[in-house]
Amino acid sequence: NIPLLRLNDGHKIPAIGYGTYPLDNPQAEKAVREALDCGYRLFDTAANYGNESGVGTGLISYDVGRGDIFVTTKLRGRDQGYDSTLRAFDASLQRLKMSYIDLYLIHWPLPMKDQYVESWKALVQLQKDGRVRSIGVSNFLPEHIERIIDATGVTPAVNQIELHVDFAQKESLALHKKLGILTEAWSPLGRGSVLENPVVGRIAQHHNRTPAQILLRWIIQVGAVPLPKSAHPERMKKNIEVFDFELSDTDMRDLDALDGNNRTGPDPATCTEE
Ligand code: A2P
Secondary structure, three states, rough: OOOOEEEOOOEEEEEEEEEOOOOHHHHHHHHHHHHHHOOEEEEEEEEHOOOOHHHHHHHHOOOOOOOEEEEEEEEOOHHOHHHHHHHHHHHHHHOOOOOEEEEEOOOOOOOOOOHHHHHHHHHHHHHOOOOOOOOOEOOOOOOOOHHHHHHHHOOOOEEEEEEEEEEEEEHHHHHHHHHOOOEEEOOOHHHHOOOOOOOHHHHHHHHOOOOHHHHHHHHHHEEEEEOOOOOHHHHHHHHOOOOOOOHHHHHOOOHOOOOOOOHHHHHHHOOOOO
């Protein structure tokens, strides 16, 4: 059983989730069922991934109550703007075949486009209308977060960012903590790049765990919700077995020291697509 955390709007979210990028519809449908078998209850998709339909089919065909799963999807860049956001939300809901979404995120701030404040106002409205439980953002830098709060008075429940030991995001984590925003970590394994790190290997051996479990536990202990993805059921299963051991302060310090400020994905300050 996966622990639940409380968001700043009172709703609860599982402490680890299953990421579905870059699975296509048939792959996502199958993977989501396997992930449910393993015990995952938080599922992360996006309009931009093109797999909402497969994720939805996988989820609704499984014998689990809607209230027992937590579904996140995201607004893509080309749909930013007030009215277009409302339309895009309806389309996502239809593809997922659901009557509500647990968490809707603005996928990227796209500062050049300068539509994210209007998009955020639309998310605030969707939440007021009861069509989405929680609203948040993704890949937002501190300046973007401050701007949407200034414009609306509404603090996002979540900011989903790239976060792993080689990209430890100290500044964002500190701001999120101060504002009560839950951090979600995409690419918590650094797209596999940190799995071979000897420091990670040594700590894994010491705890009799896999390197992936150490990296995911580090995310949990810095206070974030990791969203690992794997196409392999054996790894999926291992990746959520991270609530029955603890990294020591020394382990945490050694892992903190691996931060090379190395992102694997786009830079939110200059990203113009997604
Ligand atoms: P695979 O799907 O073949 O398991 P990230 O989540 O940081 O983007 O990393 C995802 C990558 O890490 C995927 O390529 C996935 O490959 C791999 N991966 C996921 N879990 C594990 C694991 N437990 N051990 C090794 N590799 C893993």
